[in-house]
Amino acid sequence: MIVVAQGDSSSGESIPMLLRIPRFFDPWGGYDMIGFGDILFPGLLISFASRYDKIKKRVVVNGYFLWLTIGYGIGKSTLY
Incomplete structure (x- = not known):
């Protein structure tokens, strides 16, 4: 699902269908993905x-x- 949302890199197409929202209080600096x-x-x-x-x-x-x-x-x- 993540590969589909980020686009196919082998053909050179990149359609950003995914928003990455940073987690502010995460000690590891992670992020949430919202489609x-x-x-x-x-x-x-x-x-x-x-x-x-x-x-x-x-x-x-x-x-x-x-x-x-x-x-x-x-x-x-x-x-x-």
């Missing part, structure tokens, strides 16, 4: 929820957008 799927699909869900809330004329607290955004932020902050 575009980890950003794209939840982002689409959040944007669809925002549109749905606007169509149904819901208040921010009673809609889905705020709670999906909070859940996404908590999920990404606790990667490993």
Whole structure:
């Protein structure tokens, strides 16, 4: 999976489909890898929820957008 995300080096193609986020409090200086799927699909869900809330004329607290955004932020902050 990592080889696919980083691209094939034998053909000279390199498509960066992987984001490397450094771990700030790691004594060994490691990093987390986040693929575009980890950003794209939840982002689409959040944007669809925002549109749905606007169509149904819901208040921010009673809609889905705020709670999906909070859940996404908590999920990404606790990667490993």
